[in-house]
Each structure stands twice: as structure tokens, then as C-alpha cells.
Amino acid sequence: MLRKKRSLEANIPSSSMADIAFLLLIFFLVATVIDVDTGIGMTLPELSDVDPPPVSKDRMAAVLINENNDVLLDGKPISLFQIKSTLKPRIISKIELPKKKKLIVSLKTDRKTAYHAYISALDQIKMAFFEVRDEYSNSKFGMKYRDLSDEIKKQVKDAIPIIISLAEPEAVK
Amino acid sequence: MKFEKKRASSKTEIPTSSMPDIIFMLLLFFMVTTTMREVELLVEFKLPDAEALEKIENKRLVSYIWVGKGGKIQINDSIVEVDDIQVIMYGKRQALPSVIVSLRVDVGARMGLVTDIQQELRKAYCLRINYSANIKI
Numbered sequence: 001m002l003r004k005k006r007s008l009e010a011n012i013p014s015s016s017m018a019d020i021a022f023l024l025l026i027f028f029l030v031a032t033v034i035d036v037d038t039g040i041g042m043t044l045p046e047l048s049d050v051d052p053p054p055v056s057k058d059r060m061a062a063v064l065i066n067e068n069n070d071v072l073l074d075g076k077p078i079s080l081f082q083i084k085s086t087l088k089p090r091i092i093s094k095i096e097l098p099k100k101k102k103l104i105v106s107l108k109t110d111r112k113t114a115y116h117a118y119i120s121a122l123d124q125i126k127m128a129f130f131e132v133r134d135e136y137s138n139s140k141f142g143m144k145y146r147d148l149s150d151e152i153k154k155q156v157k158d159a160i161p162i163i164i165s166l167a168e169p170e171a172v173k
Numbered sequence: 174m175k176f177e178k179k180r181a182s183s184k185t186e187i188p189t190s191s192m193p194d195i196i197f198m199l200l201l202f203f204m205v206t207t208t209m210r211e212v213e214l215l216v217e218f219k220l221p222d223a224e225a226l227e228k229i230e231n232k233r234l235v236s237y238i239w240v241g242k243g244g245k246i247q248i249n250d251s252i253v254e255v256d257d258i259q260v261i262m263y264g265k266r267q268a269l270p271s272v273i274v275s276l277r278v279d280v281g282a283r284m285g286l287v288t289d290i291q292q293e294l295r296k297a298y299c300l301r302i303n304y305s306a307n308i309k310i
Contacts (some may be wrong), residue, residue, distance in 0.1 A: 025200055037235060037275060038226040039305040047295040111285030113277050117288070119304055120223040126225035147237035168288060 040122055042164070061090060061105045065121055067112035080117065083124035084131070093134045095159050102160075108167035123165070129162045136160060215252055216241025218279035223306035231272060235303075236265050240278040244286050255289050262297035277305040 063083060064072040071080050079085060087105065094103045097155060105125050109118050133145045137156050141148060218241045229235055238258070239247040246253050248261050266272050275293060278287060294302065 014190040014193070018189070018196055021193045021196045021200070025196075035234065037229040037303070037305065038308060039229070039275060039303040040223055040225060041227045041229075041273075041301070041303045043299040044291060044295050044302060046298075046300065109284040109287070109288075111283065113284040114253040114280070115282040115284060115287060116221045117304060118284055119223055120282075122304070123223040123306075124227050130225055166291070168292075 069117040084128045087128040106165040222309040258293040
């Protein structure tokens with residue numbers, strides 16, 4: 001009397017499984033990024049026998065790092081992580097000056113300086129320039145530097161050019 | 174006389190339930206067979222950390238120089254000396270004029286060696302360089 005009805009054979013429609021697999025495949029193809037390279041970009045100066053023209057003292061900010069990774073900025077010993085805050089006011093003070101009077105940061109190391117100290121210093125210098133650029137574009141155009149259009153970007157770039165001179169290290173006796 | 178096409182009485186349908194398996198098999202096959210031209214590293218190195226990073230947009234332009242612990246230099250698949258760099262890099266520049274040289278240098282390396290490499294690069298006229306670094310968290 002009370003017999004269970006025999007249920008019909010239930011099966012999941014599997015014809016669309018292929019489409020799902022394709023969709024997954026395409027999603028992962030688009031979404032995967034294969035090891036993006038990040039780093040600090042620099043341009044080396046051309047090799048020439050002619051000595052570079054002399055630069056006035058107030059244009060220069062000389063960063064020296066010795067073999068114990070101590071930092072000297074314009075003769076004053078500071079810590080590696082003070083470079084940015086020390087350079088920023090100097091960069092800002094030269095924004096309105098003509099192109100030939102912008103700040104040049106010279107970075108000089110010893111042959112025995114550790115690479116990580118050099119990179120940290122370079123990083124600090126670059127960060128100083130980047131932050132000044134950001135502040136300048138924020139106050140003038142109300143946007144961060146990277147959100148600006150190419151034309152205005154060039155204006156900012158002209159106002160705050162990144163000039164870093166890599167001096168050849170002195171030989172250690 | 175009447176012509177009539179003969180039709181099979183059985184249902185004609187291609188079974189599609191195994192299609193995903195076939196696709197997965199294909200996917201797996203390609204996953205296994207593709208090799209992403211990865212250079213076998215012969216030097217041991219740890220990249221420094223930095224904040225002011227830029228991405229290299231065009232990977233095709235990049236050419237690597239590895240400097241490992243103990244000052245070993247690797248270009249392509251072999252260990253080279255500092256004096257060899259100029260010739261190798263000049264060749265690379267000839268093939269690709271706007272080459273970007275990515276320096277993957279160990280944190281503990283000495284600046285003397287890095288500068289020597291840079292001097293060689295200047296001689297080879299490879300002026301665009303990039304100090305490879307990891308993002309500082």
C-alpha cells in the first residue's frame with residue numbers, strides 16, 4: 001500500500017560543462033600575470049673623455065656612503081632614512097627656478113659599500129622626488145602625479161626633474 | 174516508382190558529456206608542455222627591498238644580469254667575468270637597440286663590483302638600467 005514511488009532517473013545536464021571549463025580557462029589566461037619586474041630605473045651617463053662642466057655648490061646635494069654604510073649629506077652625517085626628509089625641502093625650494101638651477105643629487109659610494117645601502121639611498125632620493133611631484137601636482141592640479149594627463153605630467157616633470165648623478169666610487173686603499 | 178530516403182530509426186546524437194574531459198585533457202597537455210623560457214639560475218641572490226619602484230612595461234626589452242653571493246656574474250645561461258660583459262651586452266644592444274638591462278644583484282654585493290659592471294655597460298652603450306628590487310611592505 002505505502003510503497004515508495006520509484007523515482008525517475010535524475011542526471012545533471014553536462015553539456016554545458018565544456019563551456020564552464022572554457023570560461024575558467026579563459027579567466028585564468030587573462031588573469032595570470034607572469035612575474036612582473038619591478039625595480040628602480042636609471043639611465044647611465046654616456047662614456048666621454050670630456051669632464052662634465054662644473055656645477056655651482058648650491059645646486060648640488062652630495063650623498064656619500066662609506067664602507068660602514070654611514071651617510072654623509074653635504075658634509076653632515078645623517079642616517080640612511082633621513083635622506084628623504086632632508087632632500088625634500090631642498091627640492092621644493094628649487095621648483096620655481098629655471099631649468100638650469102634645479103637640484104642635482106649626487107650619489108657616491110665606496111667600493112666596499114654594501115649594495116643594499118646603495119639601493120636604500122637611491123630609493124630614498126627617488127622617493128623624495130616622487131613625493132615632491134605628488135605634492136606639487138596635488139596643490140596645483142588637485143590630483144596625484146600618476147593620475148595626470150600626459151601633457152600636465154610633462155609640466156610637472158619639467159618643474160621637478162629627477163637628476164641623480166652616480167659618481168664613480170673612490171678606490172679603497 | 175516511389176523513392177524514399179531510408180532513415181535510421183535510432184536516435185542520432187553525439188554524446189557531449191565527455192566534452193569537458195576532453196577540454197581538460199587538452200588544457201593539462203598544454204600546461205605540461207609549455208615552458209616559459211626561464212633561465213636556469215646558477216647564482217644565489219636575494220633582491221633588496223625598495224619603495225620607489227617602477228614596473229617595466231615591456232618585458233621584451235629586458236635583459237638580465239645576475240650578481241650572486243660571492244660576486245659571481247651570470248648572463249644568459251652562463252657565468253661570465255666582468256671583462257666579458259661589454260662584448261655580450263654590445264651584441265644584445267645591436268639586436269635590440271632600446272634594451273633595458275635589469276640588474277638583479279644580491280643585497281650583500283659590494284658596490285665596487287656593481288660599478289665595474291656599470292662601467293662595462295657604459296662601454297657597451299647599454300645606458301638604460303633597472304636595479305631590480307622587491308616591494309617593501
